[in-house]
Amino acid sequence: xxxxxRRTGESIVIDVEDGIEITVLESGSxxxxxxxxxxxxxxxxxxxxxxxVGETNRSAAGASGEEARRLGEILQKKRPPGK
Amino acid sequence: MTIRIQTDLLGELDVEEKDLLFFPRGLPxxxxxxxxxxxxxxxxxxxxxxxxxxxxxxxxxxxxxxxxQGYDPVFPxxxxxxxxxxxxxxxxxLAILNLPRDNPIKGTANLLxxxxxxxxxxxxxxxxxxxxxxxxxxxxxxxEEAAGDGVA
Numbered sequence: 001x002x003x004x005x006r007r008t009g010e011s012i013v014i015d016v017e018d019g020i021e022i023t024v025l026e027s028g029s030x031x032x033x034x035x036x037x038x039x040x041x042x043x044x045x046x047x048x049x050x051x052x053v054g055e056t057n058r059s060a061a062g063a064s065g066e067e068a069r070r071l072g073e074i075l076q077k078k079r080p081p082g083k
Numbered sequence: 084m085t086i087r088i089q090t091d092l093l094g095e096l097d098v099e100e101k102d103l104l105f106f107p108r109g110l111p112x113x114x115x116x117x118x119x120x121x122x123x124x125x126x127x128x129x130x131x132x133x134x135x136x137x138x139x140x141x142x143x144x145x146x147x148x149x150x151x152q153g154y155d156p157v158f159p160x161x162x163x164x165x166x167x168x169x170x171x172x173x174x175x176x177l178a179i180l181n182l183p184r185d186n187p188i189k190g191t192a193n194l195l196x197x198x199x200x201x202x203x204x205x206x207x208x209x210x211x212x213x214x215x216x217x218x219x220x221x222x223x224x225x226x227e228e229a230a231g232d233g234v235a
Contacts, residue, residue: 054112
């Protein structure tokens with residue numbers, strides 16, 4: 001891993017052509033606030049959230065068809081469409 | 084053109100190529116699968132988002148409105164545009180469900196990261212909202228609703 005020291009107000013540029021720029025806006029005992037400039041095609045995520053979404057997706061794939069059908073009926077009963 | 088897909092859940096399915104959905108960024112957790120399709124009967128509340136590249140991967144999905152009638156996600160700038168959606172009204176929004184096998188009543192829906200489909204371009208994407216009102220694990224049934232429906 002490349003390690004760089006930056007002060008508040010200083011930035012790093014990840015790819016000059018793609019124009020990804022990360023600036024340290026503020027740093028203190030509660031953490032560091034970063035500003036990120038990136039093209040729309042680049043996704044920026046908090047890592048723990050995207051990891052959790054991936055894990056949740058993988059766990060969703062274990063569902064059984066029979067149980068899903070039964071639960072679907074319960075949901076429909078509880079929340080009739082349009083109500 | 085139809086392609087034949089062997090699924091664990093629904094057996095062998097013939098899917099029209101024009102019905103396939105293309106997820107240019109894949110789906111988190113299944114990064115290598117870009118082609119998906121929706122299967123399930125018209126009247127079913129819970130349908131399946133199945134990978135056309137690996138038919139054993141099937142995710143239960145439902146309209147978020149059935150879990151949260153006031154669901155009103157604010158999509159981060161540019162996320163809808165990346166699948167060609169200009170008017171959010173034309174997008175189809177689905178929530179991926181987690182249904183524990185031993186206790187589906189305790190199921191949850193991912194309302195923080197809905198799947199958004201553009202029916203016109205057949206492109207899709209799972210969008211992670213930056214909206215603190217919504218959770219990755221939203222219970223499908225409130226406790227009192229689940230109480231009467233244990234094992235029927």
